[in-house]
Amino acid sequence: MYNVAIIGAGPAGIFAALEIVNLKPEWKVVLIDKGPRIEKRTCPLREGSPKCTNCKRCGLLCGWGGAGAFSDGKLTLTPDVGGHLVDYVSRKHAEDLIGYADELYLKYGATDEVFGTDIKVYEELAHQAMLAELKLVYSPVRHLGTERSLDVLKNMQDFLDERITILNNVSAQTLIVENEQVKGIKLDNGDIISAQYTIIAPGREGADWLTHEFAQHKIGMVNNAVDVGVRVELPAPVFEPITSKLYESKLIYHSPTFGDEVRTFCMNPNGEVVQENYSGIATVNGHSYANYKTPNTNFALLVSEKFTEPFKEPIQYGQHIARLANMVGGGILVQRFGDLLDGRRSTPERIKNSIITPTLSCATPGDLSLVIPYRQMISIIEMLQALDKIAPGTASRYTLLYGIEVKFYSARVKLTNELETEGVRNLFAIGDGAGVTRGLLQASASGVYVARNICARG
Numbered sequence: 083m084y085n086v087a088i089i090g091a092g093p094a095g096i097f098a099a100l101e102i103v104n105l106k107p108e109w110k111v112v113l114i115d116k117g118p119r120i121e122k123r124t125c126p127l128r129e130g131s132p133k134c135t136n137c138k139r140c141g142l143l144c145g146w147g148g149a150g151a152f153s154d155g156k157l158t159l160t161p162d163v164g165g166h167l168v169d170y171v172s173r174k175h176a177e178d179l180i181g182y183a184d185e186l187y188l189k190y191g192a193t194d195e196v197f198g199t200d201i202k203v204y205e206e207l208a209h210q211a212m213l214a215e216l217k218l219v220y221s222p223v224r225h226l227g228t229e230r231s232l233d234v235l236k237n238m239q240d241f242l243d244e245r246i247t248i249l250n251n252v253s254a255q256t257l258i259v260e261n262e263q264v265k266g267i268k269l270d271n272g273d274i275i276s277a278q279y280t281i282i283a284p285g286r287e288g289a290d291w292l293t294h295e296f297a298q299h300k301i302g303m304v305n306n307a308v309d310v311g312v313r314v315e316l317p318a319p320v321f322e323p324i325t326s327k328l329y330e331s332k333l334i335y336h337s338p339t340f341g342d343e344v345r346t347f348c349m350n351p352n353g354e355v356v357q358e359n360y361s362g363i364a365t366v367n368g369h370s371y372a373n374y375k376t377p378n379t380n381f382a383l384l385v386s387e388k389f390t391e392p393f394k395e396p397i398q399y400g401q402h403i404a405r406l407a408n409m410v411g412g413g414i415l416v417q418r419f420g421d422l423l424d425g426r427r428s429t430p431e432r433i434k435n436s437i438i439t440p441t442l443s444c445a446t447p448g449d450l451s452l453v454i455p456y457r458q459m460i461s462i463i464e465m466l467q468a469l470d471k472i473a474p475g476t477a478s479r480y481t482l483l484y485g486i487e488v489k490f491y492s493a494r495v496k497l498t499n500e501l502e503t504e505g506v507r508n509l510f511a512i513g514d515g516a517g518v519t520r521g522l523l524q525a526s527a528s529g530v531y532v533a534r535n536i537c538a539r540g
């Protein structure tokens with residue numbers, strides 16, 4: 083019998099565990115993850131495999147550290163980016179939680195370098211952006227880099243190893259609920275975990291499972307927007323005037339044709355594009371290293387679609403587009419912006435005759451217009467043209483577009499302000515999988531917040 087069971091050892095689950103240990107060191111806590119310990123995590127693509135091998139449990143996303151483990155470790159120090167914490171707590175409270183989580187990252191070895199704090203520089207860039215009808219969001223960033231990110235997570239694992247029970251390579255299969263109160267979890271190896279409180283933090287990878295499980299227990303979900311788009315890769319000098327000052331710029335645009343919101347996301351100066359695998363579907367992402375630099379910069383352009391009644395399956399919608407890209411390209415597609423505008427596919431020869439070499443070598447040169455719906459495609463083209471005004475060269479014919487990038491934070495759980503589910507007592511949901519957050523620091527902060535709420539109940 084545990085006091086608290088936590089499903090998912092991503093930043094949300096880890097920070098929940100750290101805060102419980104801090105506040106209630108005598109409590110028995112179990113943290114369950116379907117992936118391995120941090121030192122056992124591998125991804126064939128990172129080991130040099132030319133193609134994603136569709137591992138049953140994606141090595142990039144599952145295991146200690148969750149999706150954040152091999153991530154770039156960009157900690158965005160504002161509640162305006164990376165989640166919806168301000169929907170549950172006041173802005174000041176959200177800032178305090180983010181500040182506290184950031185201090186924990188520092189305590190476990192994060193670098194003390196923060197980009198984008200100079201208000202004057204921000205105002206100058208925001209002014210330029212405004213002239214191109216773009217909104218620049220103020221968002222200072224602490225950048226760990228993938229290698230340091232792994233060290234920080236290892237330090238947290240070492241600390242918690244001695245204080246709680248950690249179960250790896252085992253999945254939570256079903257929630258045990260009696261009289262509208264959670265009693266524990268059944269694991270896929272048949273074991274039963276009994277616990278007074280359960281925190282669910284399965285990340286985007288586990289969002290489908292969470293939706294299914296919550297439907298069984300009649301826990302309400304609300305449709306979130308689904309974000310579909312591409313990853314853009316261009317020569318680093320194109321964005322250097324901005325990235326050298328801010329590291330990452332969060333730019334928002336409303337496409338003239340459809341009025342949809344398009345935003346830059348996860349910018350990686352001198353980084354590389356990577357492939358992810360969501361339950362057998364290949365999608366694209368990006369990261370950068372602290373000590374290894376490529377000549378390219380990449381970032382996502384995401385178009386947000388919020389669906390109205392009667393449509394209720396935004397996750398499936400995103401998956402459907404990603405599957406289509408996989409079908410056409412046998413995996414990830416890459417296309418030069420010029421080829422897209424000219425209405426022709428990119429070929430290996432055309433990619434070779436470019437001024438930029440793709441960092442994701444397994445991507446197939448092809449035609450994204452066969453895959454991305456007209457609405458999102460036009461919005462992406464218009465955004466690239468707007469960005470070209472503040473970073474000339476963005477809309478170059480050589481700019482590479484990888485498809486597709488999709489964010490499955492679609493289903494948002496109906497939660498109280500304490501992040502407890504409406505309908506099942508003592509069951510809490512946090513992080514990206516619950517639709518509460520979209521980034522490392524807010525996911526971590528949601529873990530701290532929920533831990534405090536639970537500990538206050540005793």
Ligand SMILES: Cc1cc2nc3c(=O)[nH]c(=O)nc-3n(C[C@H](O)[C@H](O)[C@H](O)COP(=O)(O)OP(=O)(O)OC[C@H]3O[C@@H](n4cnc5c(N)ncnc54)[C@H](O)[C@@H]3O)c2cc1C
Pocket residue numbers: 089090091092093094095114115116117143144145146147148149150151152153154155156157158164252253254255283284285286287288291348356358367368369512513514515519520521522523525
């Ligand atoms: C390549 C990449 C780069 C990124 N870069 C950044 C960045 O620079 N900055 C930023 O802010 N964000 C970044 N992100 C996003 C960030 O990683 C996520 O927002 C964050 O990890 C979400 O945390 P989480 O704890 O909610 O979920 P996750 O980190 O996804 O962790 C969920 C964990 O739950 C486990 N799990 C799922 N289902 C079950 C189950 N049924 N039973 C047991 N375990 C289960 C999974 O194995 C996983 O380990 C990046 C993501 C990726 C993929």
